Amino acid sequence: xxxxxxxxxxxxxxxxxxxxxxxxxxxxxxxxxxxxxxxxxxxxxxxxxxxxxxxxxxxxxxxxxxxxxxxxxxxxxxxxxxxxxxxxxxxxxxxxxxxxxxxxxxxxxxxxxxxxxx
Numbered sequence: 001x002x003x004x005x006x007x008x009x010x011x012x013x014x015x016x017x018x019x020x021x022x023x024x025x026x027x028x029x030x031x032x033x034x035x036x037x038x039x040x041x042x043x044x045x046x047x048x049x050x051x052x053x054x055x056x057x058x059x060x061x062x063x064x065x066x067x068x069x070x071x072x073x074x075x076x077x078x079x080x081x082x083x084x085x086x087x088x089x090x091x092x093x094x095x096x097x098x099x100x101x102x103x104x105x106x107x108x109x110x111x112x113x114x115x116x117x118x
Contacts, residue, residue: 008112008115008117009047011108015102015108022094022098026051029091035051041048041061041080061076
């Protein structure tokens with residue numbers, strides 16, 4: 001293996017590991033925290049959560065937790081202020097891991113295609 005192949009392999013490996021950690025955190029949030037947040041935001045709990053519904057709602061909540069303008073845009077401004085950082089960190093970590101996962105996968109693919117690695 002050449003140095004370029006090892007570099008692309010490491011990029012893909014980091015992307016896969018970020019995806020796995022993100023999925024584990026997504027299950028953790030789905031089991032422990034999403035019901036409380038849904039009740040505060042919508043006034044009721046969703047009775048049956050699937051992993052796909054969590055994949056849509058969790059980054060939306062994370063954006064509201066990270067940036068005031070995102071909370072204002074999604075209508076979460078007055079509803080999520082009473083949650084502390086210990087409650088917020090898995091949501092923010094999931095959003096950051098999604099971004100890192102896609103960035104490393106795209107950089108790995110561009111590098112692989114640019115260098116002509118088969």
